[in-house]
Amino acid sequence: MFKVSRKSEYALIAVQQLARSLPDRVVSVADLSQQTQVPADVLAKVLQGLKRAGVVRAVKGAGGGYGLSRSPAEIRFLDVVQPFEDKLAMVSCQMPSHECERLDTCSLRDPMAALNAFVLRQFEGLTMDVFLVPHQWIAVGTRGAGHPHETSLARRLRASDAASG
Amino acid sequence: MFKVSRKSEYALIAVQQLARSLPDRVVSVADLSQQTQVPADVLAKVLQGLKRAGVVRAVKGAGGGYGLSRSPAEIRFLDVVQPFEDKLAMVSCQMPSHECERLDTCSLRDPMAALNAFVLRQFEGLTMDVFLVPHQWIAVGTRGAGHPHETSLARRLRASDAASG
């Protein structure tokens, strides 16, 4: 449960790294691979996936590379992860074309559907800018103004977790 | 992401079913398998895991079977699921004995750890009694009194999800 695919991790790392470079510059896969220690071949396909998802833009040819297509604050966590997670559901029957022979008798389906929807909504407002300031994660009481789009998840992450422990 | 293992589903279903029988009675695996349509062999091992976790009690010998070890309201969702999910973490480096060669350079580790902790805390207060009243999941405004141990997750699940859509 909860575990994200390796490609998702690479995607998150790539977005982090791209966010640290100048917004109008692009970085080649080779450079990005060196900076992040992610195998170039895998990183290449991950970037392709992110491009298809509209998260990054690509510039072909000599001197080309990848760059973020918009500001980190406007890139949602789920945008980055979605392309590499065919299963954003807790149970099989929640995703299309995955059937289950126990559909009618199963008294677990409805509760899990609601649970799934709730968890997903928690992530809706989580944007990638939260991933860029490492110190916020360990400091307590750093609570900032917050972005208009963010939900309680992003807010509570900013406030760190040592508070209510 | 989020997907629970099949055994976890079976475990949840089993707990649901056991909760519907009389508290002091025990049900055999064979009966339980017929009631839930879960393969008997698999169900057997699932029940064994649940017993090890202290969620169910077992009575051996003829006329024996399984029963809940305590009331559904006192059985947490994570108690049921934990034995079948070695990975309750979003990234590998969060679980013991799973190393990653990028540990130091990785700027994703800390954010993910915090995110992980938050999500986990959301589930902490979710108890199995919520899974027993199917109508609560589709009805809106059924908000009840709530149990002392439950967190916002359980409360919001009770209130259904059509509210804030």
Place this chain on the structure above:
DNA sequence: AAAGTAGAGGACCAAAATGGTCCGATTTTG
């Protein structure tokens, strides 16, 4: 225009996780 750079994308493979079956041992009832 030529040359070289860099992304696009499919084929392929090895290792691991998953889901499920089977079988023998043990304990209790009758």
Place this chain on the structure above:
DNA sequence: CAAAATCGGACCATTTTGGTCCTCTACTTT
């Protein structure tokens, strides 16, 4: 003792995952 039931493992087939490789195409630079 025999039947009924849990206990607990070994075992296997399939799927999923993570990763490599190779070719093609588009673009930039010279």
